[in-house]
Amino acid sequence: MEVSKQEIMQTVKKEGIKFIQMQFMDILGTVKNVTIPATKLDKALDEGIFFDGSSVLGYATIEESDMRLKPDPNTFVVLPWSQNNLKTARIVCDVYDYENNRFTGDPRAALENIMGVARKKGWIFNTAPEYEFFFLMPDEKGDPTTRPSDYGGYFDLMRDRGDNVRKEIVTYLDAMGFEVEASHHEVAPGQHEIDLMYADAMTSADRVAMMKYVTKTIAYKHGLYATFMPKPIFGANGSGMHVHQSLMTPQGKSAFYDPKGSYKLSKNALYFIGGLIKYARETCAILASSVNSYKRLVPGYEAPVYLSWANRNRSAFIRVPAGREARTRIELRNPDPAGNPYLQFTVMLAAGLKGIEDKIEPPEPVEKDIYRMSAEEREALGIESIPENLGQALDHMRQSSLVREAFGEHLFDHFLYIKGREWNEYKSQVFDWEIQHLLPAL
Numbered sequence: 001m002e003v004s005k006q007e008i009m010q011t012v013k014k015e016g017i018k019f020i021q022m023q024f025m026d027i028l029g030t031v032k033n034v035t036i037p038a039t040k041l042d043k044a045l046d047e048g049i050f051f052d053g054s055s056v057l058g059y060a061t062i063e064e065s066d067m068r069l070k071p072d073p074n075t076f077v078v079l080p081w082s083q084n085n086l087k088t089a090r091i092v093c094d095v096y097d098y099e100n101n102r103f104t105g106d107p108r109a110a111l112e113n114i115m116g117v118a119r120k121k122g123w124i125f126n127t128a129p130e131y132e133f134f135f136l137m138p139d140e141k142g143d144p145t146t147r148p149s150d151y152g153g154y155f156d157l158m159r160d161r162g163d164n165v166r167k168e169i170v171t172y173l174d175a176m177g178f179e180v181e182a183s184h185h186e187v188a189p190g191q192h193e194i195d196l197m198y199a200d201a202m203t204s205a206d207r208v209a210m211m212k213y214v215t216k217t218i219a220y221k222h223g224l225y226a227t228f229m230p231k232p233i234f235g236a237n238g239s240g241m242h243v244h245q246s247l248m249t250p251q252g253k254s255a256f257y258d259p260k261g262s263y264k265l266s267k268n269a270l271y272f273i274g275g276l277i278k279y280a281r282e283t284c285a286i287l288a289s290s291v292n293s294y295k296r297l298v299p300g301y302e303a304p305v306y307l308s309w310a311n312r313n314r315s316a317f318i319r320v321p322a323g324r325e326a327r328t329r330i331e332l333r334n335p336d337p338a339g340n341p342y343l344q345f346t347v348m349l350a351a352g353l354k355g356i357e358d359k360i361e362p363p364e365p366v367e368k369d370i371y372r373m374s375a376e377e378r379e380a381l382g383i384e385s386i387p388e389n390l391g392q393a394l395d396h397m398r399q400s401s402l403v404r405e406a407f408g409e410h411l412f413d414h415f416l417y418i419k420g421r422e423w424n425e426y427k428s429q430v431f432d433w434e435i436q437h438l439l440p441a442l
Contacts, residue, residue, distance in 0.1 A: 001120040001125055002295065003073045003076060004073065005046075005073060006152070007073075008041070008073055009194050011040050011076070011089075012041060012089065015078055015089075015433065017038050017078065017087050017088065017089045017090040018033065018038050018086060018087050018088065019037060019082075019089075019193055020034050020036050020038055020090070020091060021033050021034075021035050021088060021091070022036060022069050022091060023090055023092050023209065023210075023213075024069060024092065024093045024094075024108070024155045024410055025340060025342065026107075027042065027105070027336075027340065027411065027414055028418065029107075029209075029333045029338065029340035029341065029343075030338050031209050033215050034049060034051055034286070036049065037336075038181065038379075045071055045073060046408060048071070048093070051067055051068075052067070052377075054276075063134060067095055067098060068095070068096040068097075068098075068100065069093035069095060070093055070094045070095065071092070072091065072206075073090050074155065074203075075090075075253070076089060076090070076091055076209070076399045077089060077091075077176040077177065078176070079176075080152075080172050080175040080176065081217070081221075089212065092108075093104065098279040104410045105410075107340050107342035107343050107346075107411065107413055108202070108205070108342050109344045110342060110343060110346045110407050111343075111349075113207060113406075114346050114350050114353070114406055115200070117353060118349060118353060121248065122249060122250075123247040124198055124247070124248045124249070124250065125200065125241055125246075125247060125253055126198045126199065126201065126204075126206040126243065126247075126350050127198070127199070127200075127201045127245045127348075128181070128194055128196055128197060128199070128204065128243070128244040128245075129196060129208055129242070129341070130195045130242045130243075131194060131195075131196075131208065131211060131334075132191060132193045132194065132240055132337065133191070133192060133215060133220055133238075134148065134188070134190045134191050134192075134227050134229070134233070135148065135165065135166075135192065136148060136149060136161045136190060136224065136226075136227060136232065137224065137225070137227050142236060143183050143264060144225035146232055148232050148233065149190045149224050150163070150185075150189060150190055150253050151189045151190075152185045152189065153187060153189075154184075154185065156185045157185075162190060163204055164222075165218060166183055166192045166194070166231075167218075168218050168222075169183075169194065169214055169215055170183050170194060172195075172214055175216045176210070179196065179197035179199075180194060180195065180196060180197070181195045181196060181197045182194075182195045184350055186239075187237040187239075188233060191232070191237065191239065192232075194211065196208075196211070199261050201245075201345040201357075204241045204341070205342045205343065205344075206381065212337070226336050227404050228336075228425075229287070229292055229338060230290060230296040230337075231293075232292075233414055237303075238295065238296025238301060238336070239336060239337055240296065240303060240333065240334070240335065240336050241335045241336050241339075241344075242331050242332065242335070243331070243332045243335055243344070244269040244330070244331050244422055245329060245331075245332065245352075246329040247268065247272070247352075248326075248330060248332065252326060252340075254266075255269070256272070256329075257324055257325050257330065264310060264328070265328065265349040266383050268377055268421075269328065269355045271318075271358075271360055271361070271362075272330065272352035272355050272356055272376065273309050273320075273330060273355070273362040274360030274361055274362040275325050275351045275355020275356065275360050276317075276318060276330070276332060276352055276355065277307050277308075277309065277317065277350065277362055277363070278351070278352040278354075278360050279347075279350075279355075279402050280307050280334070280386060281340065281386065281387055281393070281396040282395075282396050282403055283350075283403060284387050285340060285387075285390065285393035285396070286340075286343055286347045286397070286403070287334050287335040287339065287347065287348075287391075287414075287416070288339070288386075288420075289338060289340070289419065290335055290336075290338045290390065291389070291390045291422060292338070293422060294388060294390060296336060299371045300371060301313070302314060303333070303373075304316065304317040304333040304386070305370075305386060305403070306370045306378060306384070306385055307366050307383060307384045307385065307386060308363065308365070308366040308370060308383050309363075309366070310365045311367065312367055313365075313366060313370070314333075315330055315370045315371050316359075316365075316370065317386070318330055319333060322406050327345055331349060334386060336349075339425055342414075343411070346406050346407070347402075347403055350402055351402065354402055365382075366381060389423075390422070390423045391423045394416060394420060397415075397416065412423050
């Protein structure tokens with residue numbers, strides 16, 4: 001349902017809102033913000049506001065720095081923890097360049113474009129992310145440490161600060177209309193998960209951006225540090241962001257369901273899976289975008305390493321959960337919450353649509369534990385691996401016409417440049433493990 005300017009202004013007056021946070025996201029997924037007094041909102045909704053794009057990572061150069069934020073009225077929410085004279089609302093903005101054209105370097109624009117391609121085919125792309133994170137204890141200076149906030153395990157019923165903080169986050173998300181499906185303690189100490197209900201991918205990405213902000217804000221309020229770093233603790237499970245996804249018709253019918261199809265999946269569902277698998281290496285740098293992401297993507301920690309799909313097997317790259325009819329969906333398991341959700345959803349949809357377009361048949365599902373297979377067994381089944389590190393993933397992306405077309409030249413080139421610098425700096429470091437094991441021996 002579209003939200004009108006009049007409805008927003010009425011809410012601002014009724015709720016006594018004093019400030020508006022105009023939010024957008026840089027190329028790596030960091031939420032950016034410009035705060036205006038509520039008295040300036042009327043004009044901002046009509047004209048947007050100007051900002052310096054040259055100071056935002058991956059946006060513009062100094063010569064083309066004047067950019068404009070235009071609010072999307074459908075994203076307006078009141079921040080329920082803000083009170084009294086500081087009562088604040090948030091609105092997500094689209095980015096335009098100095099000539100008032102849609103800025104091609106805005107990650108939200110890339111997702112908008114690929115969703116438009118799907119709509120022309122009669123489909124709405126829906127996603128439901130399960131995002132994991134850690135609560136860590138800060139030191140006396142307030143800086144994060146690797147000491148977890150608790151020592152609970154999977155589904156443990158804890159009565160510590162971490163558990164209560166998670167419940168408070170869920171309360172605020174529900175108050176903003178984000179429809180949390182479930183939350184629980186995850187496998188690792190101090191690790192938690194919050195799952196959102198299905199929404200179209202744009203709404204879902206907007207919510208992920210807000211979820212990160214809410215999680216960090218409420219954790220800080222309780223003296224904890226929330227991190228979306230994929231693998232902050234050695235020897236423990238890392239944090240992923242499994243993404244459930246489906247194509248739906250405007251009438252609410254799943255394009256992935258066929259009662260007479262294999263596994264009750266339609267040909268489009270199988271082709272979508274085929275596309276995700278075929279282009280997995282090319283999209284991996286976006287879905288797992290940090291050098292640290294590949295510390296999570298190793299055997300033994302329930303993270304996908306091998307390119308396969310299954311109905312039940314949780315070691316697979318893609319899992320098809322049990323629900324059918326309108327609930328038919330695909331769960332992609334290699335994304336993590338450190339990335340940019342707009343770009344992540346963009347490459348997922350691009351790969352899936354390409355699978356449908358080219359009728360890419362997926363391999364047979366593998367229901368055995370792939371981690372326990374020998375290399376020879378995996379080779380016999382045609383099971384290949386995802387990239388082992390960010391450098392390999394960037395090499396695959398650099399050759400990808402699929403990602404280049406989905407992103408456009410600006411996003412594609414800037415992402416490779418920024419992440420290439422990260423990889424080059426990382427691989428030149430000398431780590432403690434090398435000093436401890438190699439210095440005495442060589």
